[in-house]
Every structure is written in structure tokens, then in C-alpha cells.
Amino acid sequence: MSVSAHLAGEAQRILRDNDTGRFIKPSPKQYPHQWNWDAALIALGLATFDLERARAEVRTLLEGQWKDGMVPHIVYHDGPSDYFPTPDFWRSERSAAAPSVPTSGLTQPPVLATAVRAIVERDPDQGAALTFLREVYGKLLAWHRWFYAARDPEGSGVVALIHPWESGMDNSTRFTGALARLTPTDVPTFRRRDQQHVAADERPVAGDYERFMYLIGLYRDWRWDPEALFERAPFLIRDAFTTAILHRANEDLLELATSLGEPTEEIAGWLARTRAGYSALWDEAAGLYFDLDLRAGAPVREDTCATFLALYAGLASEAQAARLAEHLRDPDAYAPDARTRFYLPSAAKSSPYFEPRRYWRGPVWLNINWFxxxxxxxxxxxxxAERVVNDTLSLVARSGFAEYYDPRDGSPCGARDFSWSAALVLELL
Ligand code: 9WN
Structure with missing residues (x-):
């Protein structure tokens, strides 16, 4: 059997093993619920071999959609587990917009419309594909509309995060400054459970967790009301990463609208708004895109993998893309050299905060490689691009489908048999 056929078989097995019947868990033990961008990436991988299962994953995620359009970052279909936070920590029911199934009160990067486009386009039965699309299209549109209304009420074109978890890159070095400025008071009592399955030095530090919980405590007291959150959240960052994913998802949504004969003006308006606003994040001297910390009133001058998402979204000019490519080839920043052997470290090696095994502060993540x-x-x-594909496949061949990898030697970190690692290898093969 060829290496590719072996990897594909393993990847499919992991997705099947992590399937609860209703949704696919991100990993066997560490993450027993349905996560938002995990589900979208998993659906993309499923669409390479099982379109019906891919459609089911999308439908199940959308069962958690709030009445105001937000698709939450965790859906607790089966109630609490040994994962913390449990639903009673979020208290999503304090919002009149919450659905009947318990969810978190935050969102995550909107990859879903991109996955739906792949599911629709790959279906040889276009009649069935359009029936599915009609079922989910309005929900995707409502979510994107929510993003612009709730997270960019000022119309800048760049959406803001109220919590690091919304980026999916929880303890990224780009949040270190904003988190350090918070003074957690009245933090709700909590006990971390994440280190029962994964080594503590591969997870966020205690100070970060305390701040993650402090923010959740505040927001649930404000009943998850989007207006109050945007006005009062002590953590508010216009995010280059989520905005790039949203922009690309809007390109895909526009295509989907066209195939249904739905109006496209609103989506075209969002595309124009983000195209205009995104350029404000570019720093010509550094040759990088930086987030804007709205509470500090200053750019977040941290060099992380998030900067490259402008390529995924088509938001960079040719000249900006050339600067980013040059940066990717720089061994002091990201390129393999004596210190690291694999693309793409999640934070630049030159960052004083770089930690090659600690979660989003240096390890390689396969979703980032895919973007x-x-x-x-x-x-x-x-x-x-081929170099990044090759590195991705060698990581998996040597260390399995890990949640993330140490860029120095490619050793596995975090959870094992991780669903999006499996799904995206299927996409790349
Ligand atoms: C908090 C599920 C999720 C991913 C995130 C990743 C991690 C959760 C956690 O796991 O976050 O949402 O408990 O650490 O950072 O990107 O979606 O795989």
C-alpha cells in the first residue's frame, strides 16, 4: 500500500472513531463536544469520501445557532462531561437569543460557508446538493450578518473578538499584551480539567486560564448581550485572522447565493467593506498584518501565523504577498533551519514569547498549514505551497494525527487522533 493510501485510511478511521453518531468529536478524550470551526474543517475532510456524513455535520452544528444568527463555538449536544467549562459555567440560557441546546456564548472563525461550498460543488447529484444548500443557506447568511452587526458595529470592515477563544488560537502570543492588561477580579470559581489528558507544559499557563474564565464570568453577567459586550468588553481586538476567514467565506457564500438565484448585494457589500478596511491592518515597515487592540487603541505588534491568512482570503496586494512570502522564507521568523525543521510555527521564532510546545505559542497546527x-x-x-504540504504529510507520517507538533523535531503534542488533522490530510492528499 502506498504511503498516501495508508494515511488516507488512517485519517478516515480517526473520523469514524471520533464520530458519536450525531457529531464528530475533535479528539477522543480531550474535547467531547462539537466545536464550531472543527466541525467545518471536519466536514471539508468528510466531503472527500462521504458527502452525506459531511452534510450531517453541518446540520448538527447549525442546531446550536442562536436566534440572532451567532453560531456558537461549542455545542453541548449531550450535556455536560469531564470537559470544563460545562454548560452551567456559560449560562447561555441567560440570553433570550440562545437556542434550547446548551452552548458556549462565544463564536469561532466562520469556515462553515467554505465547507458548504465544497460539499455542494463536489456532489455529482446537483439536485440533492441544491436541496441541502437551500436548507442551510439562510443560516449561513444570518451568521455572517451577525458578525458584521455585532462585531463590527462601527463598519470598519474588520471584525472584533471579545475573547481569545473566539480566534481558535487561544493563548496565541498576539493576545499576551491584552491579557496582561486585564486585572481579573471576582473570577468565578473553577477547576481546570484540560490537563488530565494533555501535559501541562503543552497547555495555556494558569494566568491565561484565569483571564479566560474572568471574561466568561463578566459576559454571562451581561447576559451575552452583543451590544453590551462590544461596548464594555475589556478585551476587544479587531482580528486579522477571523476577518480573513470571514472574507473568504463571503466569497464562497456569494457563489452559493448565485447558484440559488438569491440576492448578492448584501454579501458584495461585506466584501467591499472588508477589502477597504483590511488594508489598515498592514504595517509597511514590518511587512506584516497586525490586529488592532481597540481597548489599547494600538496595533498588536506580534508576529504570528495569523498574518498569512490575508493570502487565503485574497486580501493582500501582489506586493504585500511578496513581502509575506519573503517573511516565510526567513529562518529567523518561520523558515526551517537548525532550530526548527517544519512549517509553519504558529508564532515567529524571533518572538520573545515563542514556546515550541505550548499550544498556540509556537507549535505547528495542520489547519494553519492548510490555510x-x-x-x-x-x-x-x-x-x-508544496513545501508546506510535504512538511504536513511528513509530520503525520512520523508522529500520527496529533493536535499540534513541536516544530523542532516534529514530535506530537496535545491530543492524539485529532479530527481536523485527519480531515485536512484527506483534503491535501
Ligand atoms: C477552547 C477544539 C478546540 C479548538 C480550538 C483550540 C481548543 C478549546 C480548549 O480546542 O480550544 O475552545 O479547551 O482549549 O484552541 O482552536 O477549536 O479542538
Whole structure:
């Protein structure tokens, strides 16, 4: 059997093993509920071999959609487990917009419309594909509308996060400054459960967790009301990463609208708004995109993998793309050298905060590699894209489908048999 056939078989097995019957868990033990961008990435992978299962994953995630359009970051279909926070920590029911199934009160990067487009386009039965699309289209549109209304009420074109978890890159070095400025008071009592399955030095530090819980405590007291959150959240960052994913998802949504004969003006308006606003994040001297910390009133001058998502979204000019590609080839920043052997460290090696095994502060994540490959191909950097594909496949071949990897030696970190690692390898093969 070829290496590719073996990897594909293993990847499919992991997705099947993590399938609860209703949704696919991100990993066997560490994450027993349905997560938002995990479900979208998993659906993309499923769409390579089981379209019906891919459609089911999308439908199940959308069961958690709030009445105001938000698709939450965790859906607790089966109630509490040994994962913390449990539903009673979120108290989503304090919002009149919450659905009947318990959920978190935050959202996550909106990859879903991109996955739906792949599911629709790959279906040889276009009649069935359009029936599915009609079922979910309005829900995707409502979610994107919510993003612009709730997280960009000022119309800047760049959506803001109220919690690091919304980025999916929880303890990224780009949040270190904003988290350090918080003074957690009246933190609800909590006990971390994440270190029961994963080594403590591969997880966020105690100070970060305390701040994650402090923010949740505040927001549930404000009944998860989007207006209050945008006005009062002590953590409010206009995020280059989520905005790039949203922009790309809007390109896909526009295509889907066209195939249904639905109006496209509103989506075209969002695309124009983000295209205009995103350029304000570019720092010409650094040659990088930086988030904007609205509470500090200053750019977040941290060099992380988030900067490359502008390629995935087509938001960079040719000249900006060339600067980003140059940066990718710089061994002091991201390129493999004596210190690291694999693309793409999640934070630049030059960052004082770089930690090669600690979660989003240095390890390689396969979803980020997948976004990067799409972006490099989009701008014609084929050789660099192939290098990232090769690194991704060698990581998996040597260390299995881990949640993340140490970029120095490729050893596995975090959870094992991780669903999106499996799904995206299927996409890349
Ligand atoms: C909090 C499920 C999720 C991913 C995130 C990743 C991690 C959760 C946690 O796991 O976050 O949402 O408990 O650490 O950071 O990107 O969606 O795989």
C-alpha cells in the first residue's frame, strides 16, 4: 500500500472513531463536544469520501445557532462531561437569543460557508446538493450578518473578538499584551480539567486560564448581550485572522447565493467593506498584518501565523504577498533551519514569547498549514505551497494525527487522533 493510501485510511478511521453518531468529536478524550470551526474543517475532510456524513455535520452544528444568527463555538449536544467549562459555567440560557441546546456564548472563525461550498460543488447529484444548500443557506447568511452587526458595529470592515477563544488560537502570543492588561477580579470559581489528558507544559499557563474564565464570568453577567459586550468588553481586538476567514467565506457564500438565484448585494457589500478596511491592518515597515487592540487603541505588534491568512482570503496586494512570502522564507521568523525543521510555527521564532510546545505559542497546527497552502497557491507560490504540504504529510507520517507538533523535531503534542488533522490530510492528499 502506498504511503498516501495508508494515511488516507488512517485519517478516515480517526473520523469514524471520533464520530458519536450525531457529531464528530475533535479528539477522543480531550474535547467531547462539537466545536464550531472543527466541525467545518471536519466536514471539508468528510466531503472527500462521504458527502452525506459531511452534510450531517453541518446540520448538527447549525442546531446550536442562536436566534440572532451567532453560531456558537461549542455545542453541548449531550450535556455536560469531564470537559470544563460545562454548560452551567456559560449560562447561555441567560440570553433570550440562545437556542434550547446548551452552548458556549462565544463564536469561532466562520469556515462553515467554505465547507458548504465544497460539499455542494463536489456532489455529482446537483439536485440533492441544491436541496441541502437551500436548507442551510439562510443560516449561513444570518451568521455572517451577525458578525458584521455585532462585531463590527462601527463598519470598519474588520471584525472584533471579545475573547481569545473566539480566534481558535487561544493563548496565541498576539493576545499576551491584552491579557496582561486585564486585572481579573471576582473570577468565578473553577477547576481546570484540560490537563488530565494533555501535559501541562503543552497547555495555556494558569494566568491565561484565569483571564479566560474572568471574561466568561463578566459576559454571562451581561447576559451575552452583543451590544453590551462590544461596548464594555475589556478585551476587544479587531482580528486579522477571523476577518480573513470571514472574507473568504463571503466569497464562497456569494457563489452559493448565485447558484440559488438569491440576492448578492448584501454579501458584495461585506466584501467591499472588508477589502477597504483590511488594508489598515498592514504595517509597511514590518511587512506584516497586525490586529488592532481597540481597548489599547494600538496595533498588536506580534508576529504570528495569523498574518498569512490575508493570502487565503485574497486580501493582500501582489506586493504585500511578496513581502509575506519573503517573511516565510526567513529562518529567523518561520523558515526551517537548525532550530526548527517544519512549517509553519504558529508564532515567529524571533518572538520573545515563542514556546515550541505550548499550544498556540509556537507549535505547528495542520489547519494553519492548510490555510497557508490555499493562500500560497492562490498567489502562485506553488513551490512554497508544496513545501508546506510535504512538511504536513511528513509530520503525520512520523508522529500520527496529533493536535499540534513541536516544530523542532516534529514530535506530537496535545491530543492524539485529532479530527481536523485527519480531515485536512484527506483534503491535501
Ligand atoms: C477552547 C477544539 C478546540 C479548538 C480550538 C483550540 C481548543 C478549546 C480548549 O480546542 O480550544 O475552545 O479547551 O482549549 O484552541 O482552536 O477549536 O479542538
Amino acid at each position: 497557508l497552502v490555499q493562500g500560497l497557491r492562490r498567489y502562485g507560490y506553488a513551490a512554497l
